[in-house]
Amino acid sequence: MIVLEKRPQPSKAWSYATPLVAVVATMVFGGILFAILGKNPVEAIGTIFWEPLFGEFAFYYRPQLLVKGAPLVLIAIGLSLGFRAGIWNIGAEGQYIMGAIFGAGAGLAFYPLDAWYVFPIMVIAGAFGGWLWAMIPAFLKVRFGTNEILVSLMLVYVAEQMLASVSLGLLKNPEGFGFPGSRNLQSYESAHNAELIAGSGMHWGVVTALVAVIFAYILLNRHMLGFHIRLTGEAPRAAKFAGVNPARLILFCLGLSGALAGLAGMFEVSGPSGVVSIDFNVGYGFTAIIVAFLGRLHPVGILLAGGLMALTYIGGEIAQSQLGLPAAAIQVFQGMLLFFLLAFDLLTNYRIRAARSEVA
């Protein structure tokens, strides 16, 4: 008989080991999946993890890792603060969309003015858009005690409709022959979030993501507010005695995560994407939830996890075109990562023991 026994204290060792064990397990079971599909598992896994970093065309893929990873990290950092305090913002995708709409909208309002202040205004507008969208569930929770998980999630679908609406109307490119989608911000220099060094993949969104990592680290470890966030998550009653104002904490956590998601959307729309279109959002807001947990809600962990997720996306595409792996198999592979993480997480709080079965 094998029994699970609750640990008196969560195991520190396991909490660090879980992500690594999960990655290894994903490789093993993903390899089995690829083998069943008739592909060489070693080659497939090698392609996914090796090719983007050290393959023949790594000079192109490495910068792309930054482009793909930056929005994930930026959003996940914001989410992790709330998650630590038990405040569950599931609607980052919607805040990401609103950030893009506000940011691009601000930029397009100035079109074709050429001025240095256009881009900073777009940054502020993007953050504001995301913040505003997150304030809805925050306000409803504080005022009426609604569930922020449901409200923030539902608002994603509202944001998607707004996106369709502005792509077809308000922000539609007047020179687009009636097709939906805005002007391309890449060709409007004052609003273009261009690469800071050509070919490096480094745009303002990447810089902001790195700054956010440092900022979150300091907040959590050196600041009273960070202490309150951690305390609320770990010991809600103690937090109350320590004088934590739950309403203020909710507003802060949701607002900040919304603003960061909004920034991610704004940097994406003004840089790599360039266009507000109906299909602008591709799920960064949801994937960031995986990234946040994979990174143990720790800023540095999130940075690494974001890189890993980006790697599986880019490597997955290479595996598709080189080896003919179906896209669905790659998605299963990514899903396994979260699944195994949650499964092995059990070992942080429980230990497995062989118990002698008593004969009755």
Added chain:
Amino acid sequence: MKFTTLLTSAAMALGLASGAMAEDKTKVGFVYVGPVGDGGWTYEHNKGRLAVEEHFGDKVETVFVESVPEGPDAERVMTQMALEGADLIFTTSFGYMDPTINVAKKFPNVKFEHATGYKTADNVSVYSARFYEGRAVQGHIAGKMTESDIIGYIGSYPIPEVIRGINSAYVHAKKVNPDVEFKIVWAYTWFDPAKEADAATVLIEQGADVILQHTDSTAPQAAAQEAGNVITFGQASDMSEYAPHPRVSSIIDNWAPYYIARTQAVIDGSWATVNTWDGIAEGMVEIGEISDSVPADVKEEALALKAAMAAGEYHPFTGPLKKQDGSDWLAEGETADDGTLAGMNFYVEGLEGEIPQ
């Protein structure tokens, strides 16, 4: 600009490399917006790809990436294909337009073919099919067969291609049934079985007994089958698994001849930028078999209509036609020009509701 140089030199190195290998295979890449198993749009493009493989055998190698979001991801996938030595890349969704142009600039030696777009370049062609010709046949059958006089239409996005289809179907349904009414639901997706099923159900509940769809999954067919007395048409692909009822006919996109011809052009070195818009006459648009659920006389008329379009004797948009607001569009006997059709953003007279703006 350093990056561009880097890419170009890499591409050139590759070009040289593949040139050095002389009779090396021609590599053709395909970027798909949906999964190859969608049973509709992407499925047919993939059939075209398989036809290329079959036709050229060992001389050509094809690669594809499916379910690629329209945006920076598409740009990366195309770049990746070009880096890995693709000579010709088909990008098969409207939203790939700007990414295709961006990547084409970096790889002047690679040829690109973008489906349903309007931006061309020295190494970018565009191609599309006159689906509205097929819609005319559908409209005719739908107008004849509806008993409730309500025809449901699942639109994907309110873009010219979709609006053209609605107008064409409506004009021909109205011609044979003056009482006919169109109910249009916008799904804002090309492929989402759950949303498409919801849309179909809503339309059926509102009394529609014919469902036309401009989305790619078979979910509306399934919803119609469940409802019983509702007929549908296959979209992009034959969807014959729902024949003879509810699916009574279909529009099939046949990309294979075009893909083979363009690949041949690359092999011969005769590839040049073109703007292709082919219809029933050229075989790019096919009408799937009209099933026995359709009365014989209606079937005959539909086939005659198809034959007239194939022979170039009839244009689906022939005057007199008015716009929805009552203003004149086409005079008696006048036919629509391609420019107006390409950017069509208005309904014809009689359609209700507004195009979402």
